[in-house]
Amino acid sequence: MTEHSISVSLKQESPIPLNAEFSCSAGEILVIAGPSGSGKTTLLRSIAGLYRPGAGRIRCRGKVWFDSEQRVSVPVQKRSTGMVFQHYALFPHLSTAGNIGIALDHLGNVRRRQRIAQLLRMVNMEGLEDRLPHQLSGGQQQRVALARALARDPEVLLLDEPFSAVDQQTRKKLLRELALLKQQFRIPVILVTHDLDEARKLADKLCIIHHGRSLQTDRPGIAMTRPDSATVARLVGLENIFTGIVKSHDHNTRTTWLEWDDYLLETAYKPEFEPDTVVDWVIPSENLILHRRDRPSRGERENPVHGHILEFIPLGEMASVLIRVNENEHRHLSLTVPTHVARRNGLEQGGAISVSLLAEAIHLMCKE
Amino acid sequence: MDWQAFHLSLLLGVYACLILIPFSIIVARGIAWRRFAGRNMLQAVLALPLILPPTVLGFYLLMAMGGQSPLGQTYEQLFGQPLVFSFQGLLVAALIFNIPFAIQPIQRAFESIPLSIREAAWCSGLSSWKTFLKVELPLAWPGILASTIITIAHTLGEFGVILMVGGNIEGETRTIAISIYDRVQAFDNYSAGVMSALILLISFISITVIYSLNDRLGRRDD
């Protein structure tokens, strides 16, 4: 762990169960993602000092902010955190400059004004010093909240659901600003959201939270294609999650054979799974290849699966297809195909269909 | 027009405010933001003077402050005069019967301040005290002002309790409400009418101001 980072480890039974561990380095954006009620906001508030968890440790840049064993809990005001609240929590009776200035009590008047001007420039709010919060748009309010959070040169920046109430344009601007800021400030940035799309775009590290537990902390690319468990797979929005049995490994062809009820699938070589182990496995939808009537390909030989179309829903340019494998009700494969391809191949509800499961993309997970 | 009585009533109201408003700020703020066992009961107790008949309140106050009570006797020993039937006795009564009028508007004002705003203040480095001064008070002032106005207005109008605890002593406990009653009994409807009109005017202005203050509080929530 480097000097300029924050490490968090919290545990609690009630009232909100928590069991999370993660860290974030300077200049890194850690996104804590999970469904509503998963405890992610509680984690954020614990870091800020607004919530005192039952047990655990929070260390930032070598300073202990919270240590239940040592009975240390640094009060909110003394922790060097900048927090951007979900609904901004701007002081309604103060102007933009006033809102930022209130965090700069310790400076003299001249220095304070300079700092306010500097911060306003940084968040592109120059000229709006005297506006009151209700005279600002949602995006502008957020920027004031950001400036206020950064006013005291915090050692960590915390954001609570920053994308929840903003429109597309503001969202794009925010993404850009955060990306710039993390480079500029060299502080860890921890952000909480339930919006996985934004999480994926922004995060350097993604921490998946469920019922207060941190399930997996990884780069987004990894977390979302190689989840540690079926739960994480579901949380990151993957479909096509199934159970199977690892049958055998072939060292020469570097293949692992996976039994999926009446199918035997070949997957990437995963010798760490003992034969006859029951596993969960997942394949992202984009790795299902449609067997095309118009252009049959060699890829069709890889893990062919046959079934009937249960649902065919054209959504603009792409169509969403749900396949019922064989006659088995419980195995549904989900994929999207361009609508024109679907049409050319005569895809329709109830029709027969075959797909190939790309071996490399079949990801095996320990059974929960 | 009994100016002395009017002056006495105003004085009573102002003094009651000076003591009651700071007390109410502390108590109302605590009730607004904390959940604790017995919170509902505390609120009920503080609201009692609103519903209790003035005679019941007056009765209990007499028992508590009268010549036979420990409080009354201690006071008399210390100051040489009885607590009842004196201005100071009225002040004690005024503190009690004004409690709900002082506390409730202030409590509502503090309740309307979202927790996130106070948390934002703390995260911005403000101590609890600074948060109170720079964030909470500026947002709660309409409620505090409303409390002050309604406490004074209510004191001007209170009759039953004052009559029981204060009697009708000129220059000491003859408030304007008592004076009006006194004039009516003496068939002096003219004086009673003048004083009543004055109280009516003051009450009307008070309520108007209070409504616009409530408006101010309400608008901010948007």
Add this chain to the structure above:
Amino acid sequence: MKRFLLLFILSVPAAPAWAETPLVAVASNMTHALKDIVEQYRKAEGKNVKLTFGSSGNFTRQIQQGAPYDVFLSAAESYVAILAEKKLLAGEPRAYVHGRIGFFIPDNSSLRETTNLAELFNRMHYGDYRRIAIANPEHAPYGIAAEQALQNGGVWSISKSKLMIAENAAQVAQYVLSGGVDAGIIPESFTRLPMIRKNGRFLAIPETLHQPITHYLAVLKGSGQAGKDFVTYLYGKNAMSILLKYGYSMAETE
């Protein structure tokens, strides 16, 4: 603005006002008589007196609780006796004057045709009216006398259900004047008031129909010289002549 507030606040009644000017508790039936007397006292001797009017019973209770009156003009002996027993008096209470009562029938009353007492009792016997106001017979001396008069007039049983109880003698007249009451038993001294004279008829009740309403004067413990001086004046010729004008008669003094 701040200075005004400061001045205003500093004008608190710090020391009790009863130090110099005596505070006199007066049974409400003597309201107007005492007002005249005090005005004369002010002119004659240049001294002021503060009066509070109310029911004798209420005053007695208040005095027991420490109310700072100097002099008590009670409408009955029983009350000053209570205070004497509780050792709250300075000296012996003295009988002062007798009061008289009568029926006050307002112009809008259903009984307004009656011109004499016998006729009134007769009509009342038939229950031919809605309401009659008297002072509280539980504790107000004028109420007790009223009840006695009604009993001796043979109309008590019917009146009982039509009674409107006032807190003291003065309030009876006020109830009658505000309407809805067909008759009220008020102190005779009130007939000197234009308000009463112009708005109804007064039928005096002979003293034979009730126990005498003897007013008593008592100086309370803790009274200053000013209070005692006023009592002396009250027994004087000037005060007495005013009282006689109001229909009171002298009680036996020593």
